[in-house]
Each structure stands twice: as structure tokens, then as C-alpha cells.
């Protein structure tokens with residue numbers, strides 16, 4: 001019988017994609033690759049299935065929509081996987097929302113933000129995240145989900 005993920009596990013992860021990530025596949029493929037956001041979401045659903053958890057994905061170009069989703073996650077999900085895109089480097093509001101809900105957060109980036117322009121080297125998200133994975137393309141998402149589920153299942157933290 002094909003038991004849905006949700007019936008097998010109560011662990012639910014919110015995956016948030018920030019601005020311009022809806023254009024993956026078309027957008028600067030030399031930096032971000034040719035994989036589309038739909039393909040990333042599909043990969044995360046497959047990975048979630050093998051980890052016996054559920055993922056709910058949302059992309060928005062609007063900071064307030066992302067803040068609302070983070071606030072709502074408090075009662076609906078156990079952790080947040082986030083690629084905040086450019087808001088990583090600018091948004092105190094996203095950082096404060098993540099701190100407010102106090103769910104474990106893993107930050108991911110397709111590109112290695114530290115090899116790029118200096119304005120990308122600072123993340124407002126990193127201080128409120130369990131950890132950050134940057135530079136592995138689509139694998140950053142897969143590794144990020146693994147790390148988040150591992151943290152939730154074991155309570156493991158480096159500090």
C-alpha cells in the first residue's frame with residue numbers, strides 16, 4: 001500500500017525559497033545551473049520520502065509573504081530549510097521572524113556566497129540558523145534537508 005508521507009511521520013519541514021529563485025533554469029545558469037525550482041522541489045519531496053518526513057515548499061519574491069510563512073510555521077512545522085536569496089544579505093525582518101518562532105533553521109545557497117561579491121558574504125540568517133550549506137548547487141538543498149532532519153531527530157548541535 002502506498003502510505004502517504006504524512007501518515008508515516010509527524011515530522012514536517014517548511015522549505016522557503018526567496019526572491020528570483022522562481023527563475024532558476026533561466027537565471028544566470030553559469031552561477032545557478034540549469035535545474036528548475038520545480039525540479040528542486042521534486043528532489044526534496046523524494047528525499048523527504050526516504051527520510052520519512054514531510055516537506056511543504058513555498059517560493060515568494062515578497063519579504064512579507066516569507067515573514068508570514070515563517071510565523072505560521074510555528075504551529076505547523078518542526079523545522080525550516082531556507083534559501084532566502086538576496087534577502088539573506090538584507091533582511092532583518094526575516095532574521096527576526098526566524099528568531100521569534102525559534103524552530104531549527106538550516107540556511108542553504110546554491111552558489112558559494114563567500115566566493116562571490118563582498119555584499120554576499122554577510123548573512124542576516126546565519127546567526128539564527130543551526131548551520132549553513134553553500135556552494136553545492138542543488139545538492140545544497142539535499143544536504144540541508146538531511147542536516148535539518150538529523151538535528152530534529154537527534155537534537156544534535158555543534159555547540
Ligand code: DQA
Pocket residue numbers: 019020021083084085086087088108109110111112113120
Ligand atoms: C543565492 C545567493 C544569493 O546571494 C542570491 O541573491 C540568490 C541566490 C544562492 O542560492 O546561491 O538569489 O541564495
